[in-house]
Amino acid sequence: MSRAVQIAAKSNQDYLSFQFLSHLGFIQTDMGDYIDAIYNYRLATVKVRKLRSAFKDDRREASLNINISDLFYKSGLYAESLNYLNKAWALLDGDTASKHLLSSVIFYNISENYFRMNKLDSLIAYHARLNSPENKNYKLYTYRKRTEYYISLLEHKYSLAIGQINTLKASKEYAPSDLEDQHLADAYFANNQLDSSEHIVNRLLLANKDANHPEIKQHLYELLGQIAEKRNGENFAALNFKKALAEARQYNAKLTQVGIISSQIKLDETESSYIKRAEIYERERIWLIFIVVIAALVIVAIALIYRNVKQKRHYEMLLFAAKKEELAFINSHEVRKHLTNILGIIDILKNSNNKPDEYEQVEPYLQESAAKLDEAIRNISEKLND
Numbered sequence: 001m002s003r004a005v006q007i008a009a010k011s012n013q014d015y016l017s018f019q020f021l022s023h024l025g026f027i028q029t030d031m032g033d034y035i036d037a038i039y040n041y042r043l044a045t046v047k048v049r050k051l052r053s054a055f056k057d058d059r060r061e062a063s064l065n066i067n068i069s070d071l072f073y074k075s076g077l078y079a080e081s082l083n084y085l086n087k088a089w090a091l092l093d094g095d096t097a098s099k100h101l102l103s104s105v106i107f108y109n110i111s112e113n114y115f116r117m118n119k120l121d122s123l124i125a126y127h128a129r130l131n132s133p134e135n136k137n138y139k140l141y142t143y144r145k146r147t148e149y150y151i152s153l154l155e156h157k158y159s160l161a162i163g164q165i166n167t168l169k170a171s172k173e174y175a176p177s178d179l180e181d182q183h184l185a186d187a188y189f190a191n192n193q194l195d196s197s198e199h200i201v202n203r204l205l206l207a208n209k210d211a212n213h214p215e216i217k218q219h220l221y222e223l224l225g226q227i228a229e230k231r232n233g234e235n236f237a238a239l240n241f242k243k244a245l246a247e248a249r250q251y252n253a254k255l256t257q258v259g260i261i262s263s264q265i266k267l268d269e270t271e272s273s274y275i276k277r278a279e280i281y282e283r284e285r286i287w288l289i290f291i292v293v294i295a296a297l298v299i300v301a302i303a304l305i306y307r308n309v310k311q312k313r314h315y316e317m318l319l320f321a322a323k324k325e326e327l328a329f330i331n332s333h334e335v336r337k338h339l340t341n342i343l344g345i346i347d348i349l350k351n352s353n354n355k356p357d358e359y360e361q362v363e364p365y366l367q368e369s370a371a372k373l374d375e376a377i378r379n380i381s382e383k384l385n386d
Contacts, residue, residue: 001027005040018047018060025067034071041068058091059098065091066105078113085110104135108143115150123151142175153183158191178204182216185223194227201227335380338373342366 001024008016021044028037041064048061069084085106092099107130114122127147130140137143145168152161165184168174181200188197201220345362352358 014047014050015054018044018051021047022064022067029067029071034075038068038071041071057095057098059095059102062088062091062098062102066102066109069109073109073113073116076116078117081113082110085113100134100136104130104137104140104143107135108139108147111143111147111150115147115154118154120151120154123147123154127151139175141173145174146179149183153187156190158187161187162191162193178216182219185220189223189227192230194230198224198227335373335376338369338376341369342373345369 001020005017005020005024008020021040025037025040025044028034028040045061045064048055048064052058052061065084065088069081069088072078072081072084088102089106092102107126111123111126111130114126127144127150130144130147145164149161149164149168152158152164162184165180165187169176169180181204185197185200185204188194188200201223205217205220345366348362349355349358
């Protein structure tokens with residue numbers, strides 16, 4: 001699988017790299033190599049993010065977060081495990097189909113963490129969510145029944161829990177694991193059934209001598225030591241506590257390494273977040289510069305338009321003043337002149353004793369003045385129209 005990962009990486013096959021890295025993480029998890037498993041799951045996450053547009057959903061990244069959370073759970077880092085489970089759930093927001101597929105796994109894993117943390121109320125809450133009808137998973141029956149006897153254990157109903165576990169181990173619908181035997185041994189011990197507890201522990205140690213991880217062996221040896229203490233077998237108790245201590249040292253070494261890689265993951269996430277924020281800032285800065293330039297051009301355009309309008313208004317006022325003066329001149333010199341002539345002729349006719357003769361004499365002057373007055377008025381009208 002490691003070789004396949006290398007070939008896929010050289011060929012820039014992101015999808016194959018994601019698949020191979022995920023399977024390599026599964027293998028390393030089963031081998032108890034949590035450090036490399038977390039590392040490869042993180043590399044697989046990077047590949048998935050590059051392929052997000054092709055997948056069109058975040059179900060695969062959510063699944064990788066669930067796998068990482070499982071490793072933190074097995075390392076006793078329950079807060080970190082819950083953190084990754086919450087990340088997985090957040091990635092599925094709005095994706096109903098993926099939620100139906102993965103909700104039962106997420107709720108079950110959260111329940112496991114709360115059981116280890118001895119938080120009964122939270123365990124009961126997530127057991128209820130597991131029993132919600134929208135969950136879909138082939139292990140759903142197992143998840144529901146296992147969290148059910150978890151509740152009995154935290155409520156110190158050990159006889160009930162023993163009955164529940166033994167019934168489930170005999171059920172064809174239930175998918176048992178070594179967890180049942182470990183919890184059954186704990187329940188027998190808490191219920192003061194020491195022989196039954198010791199028998200299960202010895203069987204587990206013999207059957208899975210190489211497969212058991214240090215944290216499991218530590219717990220089993222501690223349980224044997226506690227059984228020996230209750231029987232006043234100090235030497236046997238000391239021997240088993242010593243074995244438990246040796247396993248604890250291995251477990252602590254692994255836990256330290258997991259803690260280191262957890263810190264590295266946080267640093268990587270912080271760096272990734274910083275890079276993303278920097279990219280967003282750069283885009284926003286470019287847009288801001290663009291907006292400022294556009295705003296400046298708009299202001300300049302408005303200023304030019306305003307200046308042109310103002311100049312036009314100024315020239316119109318000057319033209320209006322010139323026309324006003326011209327019209328005033330025409331009115332005072334042309335119109336009034338011809339009107340005065342007409343009024344004078346009319347006054348002569350009015351005071352004349354021989355009006356017909358006088359009219360014949362002044363008629364040409366009267367017509368001439370009237371024609372010139374008409375011309376002046378038309379001149380004024382044309383200028384007003386201009």
